[in-house]
Amino acid sequence: MTNFATDALDIAGIDAFYGDSHVLHGVSFTLRPGRLLGLLGRNGAGKTTCMNTIMGFLKPKQGSISLFGEQVGGLAPDTIARKGICLVPQGRRMFRSLTVRENLMVAAQRARGPSGGPGWTMDRVFDLFPRLKERHAQVAGSLSGGEQQMLAIGRALMGNPRVLLMDEPSEGLAPQIVAEVGRIIAQLKAEGQSIVLVEQNIKLALELADDVAIINTGVVVHKGDAKAIKLDDAIVSQHLGVF
Ligand SMILES: Nc1ncnc2c1ncn2[C@@H]1O[C@H](COP(=O)(O)OP(=O)(O)OP(=O)(O)O)[C@@H](O)[C@H]1O
Ligand SMILES: [Mg+2]
Numbered sequence: 243m244t245n246f247a248t249d250a251l252d253i254a255g256i257d258a259f260y261g262d263s264h265v266l267h268g269v270s271f272t273l274r275p276g277r278l279l280g281l282l283g284r285n286g287a288g289k290t291t292c293m294n295t296i297m298g299f300l301k302p303k304q305g306s307i308s309l310f311g312e313q314v315g316g317l318a319p320d321t322i323a324r325k326g327i328c329l330v331p332q333g334r335r336m337f338r339s340l341t342v343r344e345n346l347m348v349a350a351q352r353a354r355g356p357s358g359g360p361g362w363t364m365d366r367v368f369d370l371f372p373r374l375k376e377r378h379a380q381v382a383g384s385l386s387g388g389e390q391q392m393l394a395i396g397r398a399l400m401g402n403p404r405v406l407l408m409d410e411p412s413e414g415l416a417p418q419i420v421a422e423v424g425r426i427i428a429q430l431k432a433e434g435q436s437i438v439l440v441e442q443n444i445k446l447a448l449e450l451a452d453d454v455a456i457i458n459t460g461v462v463v464h465k466g467d468a469k470a471i472k473l474d475d476a477i478v479s480q481h482l483g484v485f
Pocket of ligand 2 (some may be wrong): 290333
């Protein structure tokens, strides 16, 4: 049973549209505090649309979104971000002509709420990503893909997330960098960060996730324990393809 008061994020019955195009159909899933939910699905399934709806970029037509029991569905994106939902966007959007340091600085928000640990500072982000520290004065557009992904994660952390949303952080990265990003995500989780991880790298997602929701053409078709899904070839091949 869902305990609304203590869920980090509870998405219930979301319908979302782009114009007349009905993309999400009654999407529901729950992220419990300190856990990692893998949101999986094929290309075009609606994963990014879920992220955009949670962030308030897209207004849900139906359903509710609550953050630690507080309704945030329908609020403006900047209000939602201030309440503590931070996104690592797909394609690692950032200010390409600003330096690494400037990109981190403009993303900073004060720590808040019960899950607030010591709070993220630029120094803490640089401890997590020494490569970014070395390149602090370099413009973001000139970083490698892996470094840009680290900066995108660093930017989200500077928002002191109570819930961190990550949209395909491994996309387009070399295996060695994917492993590094995986280690960082595991470390954030070990520190108690609540995370929704959208991934097409099923192996990575199932290694990191506690719980999984699978979405297919805008409908959640499966929810369950990550370990059980890992062992269930039928579910994986039916909804995600073989890997
Ligand atoms: N701005 C938009 N306007 C109209 N339709 C859109 C828009 N963005 C996405 N869609 C459509 O909504 C559906 C879901 O797209 P979405 O980007 O959420 O999928 P996704 O699961 O994130 O896919 P991917 O793994 O490729 O990133 C797709 O059919 C897509 O074509
Ligand atoms: Mg997407």
